[in-house]
Amino acid sequence: MAESRQIAVMDLYKTYFLDGIEVAAVQGVSFEISRGEFTAILGASGSGKSTLMNILGCLDRPTAGVYMLEGVDVARLSRDEMARIRNEKIGFVFQGFNLLPRTTALENAELPLYYKDGILAKEREMLAREALRAVGLVERERHYPGQLSGGEQQRVAIARALVNNPSIVLADEPTGNLDSKTGREIIEIFQDLNVKLKKTVIFVTHDQDIACFARRQVWLKDGVIIKDSTGVL
Amino acid sequence: MKVTVGLRISCRALLRNKIRSLLTMLGIIIGVSAVITMIGIGQGARESIKDKIASLGTNMLLVQSGSLTRGGIRGGWGSINTLVPEDVSAIIEKCPSVVLAAPVVRTTAQVVYGNLNWSTRITGTSPDYLTIRQWPIVSGKSFTDADVRYSTKVAVIGKTVAENLFPQMPSIGEIIRIKRVPFKVIGLLEEKGQSAMGTDQDDVILVPLTTARKRLLGKHSVLKQINVSAGNEALMIRAQEEITLLLRERHRIHSGKKDDFIIKNMADIQDAAASSMKTMTIVLASIASVSLVVGGIGIMNIMLVSVTERTREIGIRMAVGARTRDILFQFLIESLVLCSAGGILGILLGISVSEVMSIFAGWSSVVSVQSIVLSFCFALVIGIVFGLYPARKASMLNPIEALKYE
Numbered sequence: 249m250a251e252s253r254q255i256a257v258m259d260l261y262k263t264y265f266l267d268g269i270e271v272a273a274v275q276g277v278s279f280e281i282s283r284g285e286f287t288a289i290l291g292a293s294g295s296g297k298s299t300l301m302n303i304l305g306c307l308d309r310p311t312a313g314v315y316m317l318e319g320v321d322v323a324r325l326s327r328d329e330m331a332r333i334r335n336e337k338i339g340f341v342f343q344g345f346n347l348l349p350r351t352t353a354l355e356n357a358e359l360p361l362y363y364k365d366g367i368l369a370k371e372r373e374m375l376a377r378e379a380l381r382a383v384g385l386v387e388r389e390r391h392y393p394g395q396l397s398g399g400e401q402q403r404v405a406i407a408r409a410l411v412n413n414p415s416i417v418l419a420d421e422p423t424g425n426l427d428s429k430t431g432r433e434i435i436e437i438f439q440d441l442n443v444k445l446k447k448t449v450i451f452v453t454h455d456q457d458i459a460c461f462a463r464r465q466v467w468l469k470d471g472v473i474i475k476d477s478t479g480v481l
Numbered sequence: 482m483k484v485t486v487g488l489r490i491s492c493r494a495l496l497r498n499k500i501r502s503l504l505t506m507l508g509i510i511i512g513v514s515a516v517i518t519m520i521g522i523g524q525g526a527r528e529s530i531k532d533k534i535a536s537l538g539t540n541m542l543l544v545q546s547g548s549l550t551r552g553g554i555r556g557g558w559g560s561i562n563t564l565v566p567e568d569v570s571a572i573i574e575k576c577p578s579v580v581l582a583a584p585v586v587r588t589t590a591q592v593v594y595g596n597l598n599w600s601t602r603i604t605g606t607s608p609d610y611l612t613i614r615q616w617p618i619v620s621g622k623s624f625t626d627a628d629v630r631y632s633t634k635v636a637v638i639g640k641t642v643a644e645n646l647f648p649q650m651p652s653i654g655e656i657i658r659i660k661r662v663p664f665k666v667i668g669l670l671e672e673k674g675q676s677a678m679g680t681d682q683d684d685v686i687l688v689p690l691t692t693a694r695k696r697l698l699g700k701h702s703v704l705k706q707i708n709v710s711a712g713n714e715a716l717m718i719r720a721q722e723e724i725t726l727l728l729r730e731r732h733r734i735h736s737g738k739k740d741d742f743i744i745k746n747m748a749d750i751q752d753a754a755a756s757s758m759k760t761m762t763i764v765l766a767s768i769a770s771v772s773l774v775v776g777g778i779g780i781m782n783i784m785l786v787s788v789t790e791r792t793r794e795i796g797i798r799m800a801v802g803a804r805t806r807d808i809l810f811q812f813l814i815e816s817l818v819l820c821s822a823g824g825i826l827g828i829l830l831g832i833s834v835s836e837v838m839s840i841f842a843g844w845s846s847v848v849s850v851q852s853i854v855l856s857f858c859f860a861l862v863i864g865i866v867f868g869l870y871p872a873r874k875a876s877m878l879n880p881i882e883a884l885k886y887e
């Protein structure tokens with residue numbers, strides 16, 4: 249833990265060019281996130297939350313600005329180096345679960361380990377089973393996504409995000425496709441990850457009740473931060 | 482990503498679409514089996530031709546009349562007929578390495594027996610011809626030197642001629658008419674089958690040289706060739722030299738001028754035939770490999786469809802850390818699995834087709850290990866070449882766009 253500032257974003261821009269039209273999704277965002285923080289990102293639809301999350305998740309590159317992840321300037325990394333970061337440091341949970349169809353829960357949870365070198369099939373299976381146990385789904389490991397409810401699928405997705413023991417967990421509207429009760433259960437899992445496993449968690453939500461679980465709330469509007477509050481309640 | 486993992490992913494993806502995978506493989510299956518069958522037929526033909534030529538006797542030489550292309554017409558009676566019957570007796574007398582020599586004249590003629598007729602090749606020669614060619618008589622007898630001396634009108638016929646003129650009946654002793662001249666059939670030749678060049682060797686009538694020249698061809702007709710038998714294989718070269726010297730002297734060819742005859746030995750002929758068969762094999766195999774390439778295009782087509790269908794899957798894999806080469810390998814392995822499975826099935830099909838062909842069509846076919854290895858490797862190369870573009874396309878996808886793909 250050499251540096252407490254795990255994530256540092258400075259003057260970040262993301263502009264999409266579509267058929268000659270420029271869409272400025274993120275327009276000069278700066279913030280820092282420390283290790284072990286639990287942050288919610290809020291904002292209206294189209295305010296740039298997903299765009300920002302994709303950049304933080306090393307799935308996309310900013311148009312301008314600096315993104316330092318654990319002291320590494322992500323903009324300078326190659327495609328494959330970014331893939332390695334996604335594999336080792338970041339667990340990403342999507343709104344739509346994004347599980348592989350016709351693939352068992354266990355194999356879905358194993359997926360990141362396929363792309364990690366020097367790991368045996370047995371080990372892989374064991375780690376995936378452990379991750380499924382952590383989200384309370386170990387008895388469903390032989391089931392396919394189609395045989396699981398939305399909440400259960402999202403748990404499998406969380407298990408997949410956890411399997412490689414990343415230090416950061418990012419979630420883009422993880423409860424967006426779920427009812428409020430299931431959503432709360434899911435967000436409690438994230439809370440556990442943050443409290444018990446000391447993982448840095450950042451999630452996006454529309455729901456004020458869900459956002460309340462986080463200690464810090466960052467509000468976006470039209471691609472800029474309009475409010476950054478720590479310690480609500 | 483490990484190869485075993487890649488293999489498992491690909492096999493599962495292929496098994497998910499069994500019919501489609503099979504149809505895609507069909508191109509490779511047909512291509513590989515076509516290559517194996519074609520090479521098999523080519524090599525089989527080559528070997529049977531080699532055998533046939535070897536059966537003619539390896540100590541046989543052919544002296545053929547050369548074309549007169551050297552500086553216009555030379556004076557004297559020998560200017561057109563480069564080989565004359567006197568050359569034959571001279572060769573026998575003056576070339577110690579030569580044991581037998583038989584003159585040959587040839588023509589084609591209509592042969593009539595009763596109300597049947599048949600067009601065939603007539604060979605005028607001496608009795609030694611049959612010895613040199615190692616060609617026995619199965620019934621009746623051959624004509625003799627006396628027959629040649631007195632120009633007797635007798636004929637020895639091949640099996641094809643016998644079948645066409647004398648269906649269901651013995652031919653010996655019957656009178657046939659060649660160009661209206663009556664000949665008595667005195668012998669039937671043993672069946673020889675097709676020659677190296679594909680002609681039916683049994684479609685022939687042998688008559689005494691003198692009879693042929695007087696009655697069928699004209700008195701001063703050219704000898705087409707002289708068949709010579711050397712004492713043994715070791716004497717071939719010497720016999721060739723002796724004949725060359727003798728004929729140059731007899732034909733008054735000055736030093737520095739070209740021979741007006743050509744001497745071929747069986748080894749040369751065998752080589753020539755074998756090499757032309759080799760060319761044929763290559764041509765056949767090339768044509769067959771076109772179907773393999775077409776199969777490759779089919780693979781590419783399906784791989785492109787598969788990449789598009791699985792864009793989301795690719796996005797998910799990338800999101801959890803798959804690198805460019807992981808995705809590249811995954812699809813390349815898939816294409817290779819298709820091609821090698823197709824290759825193996827193609828090998829089995831190719832062997833069976835060759836087998837069936839040699840049983841039912843009577844074509845000798847040699848399926849060699851080389852042709853199997855060659856066609857299988859070719860299939861793998863096709864898999865890599867045609868799988869590379871789709872695989873590369875998949876590996877270069879943008880993760881975000883791939884994840885959003887509907």
Ligand SMILES: Nc1ncnc2c1ncn2[C@@H]1O[C@H](COP(=O)(O)OP(=O)(O)OP(=O)(O)O)[C@@H](O)[C@H]1O
Nearest residue numbers: 264266271272273292293294295296297298299300
């Ligand atoms: N690939 C793209 N091409 C062009 N414009 C895009 C693209 N992705 C996003 N945008 C635009 O960028 C802006 C921000 O989009 P983003 O998805 O980040 O919003 P959001 O805050 O996540 O919205 P929501 O709450 O609905 O998910 C929007 O105006 C959107 O139209």
Ligand SMILES: [Mg+2]
Nearest residue numbers: 297298299420
């Ligand atoms: Mg969004």
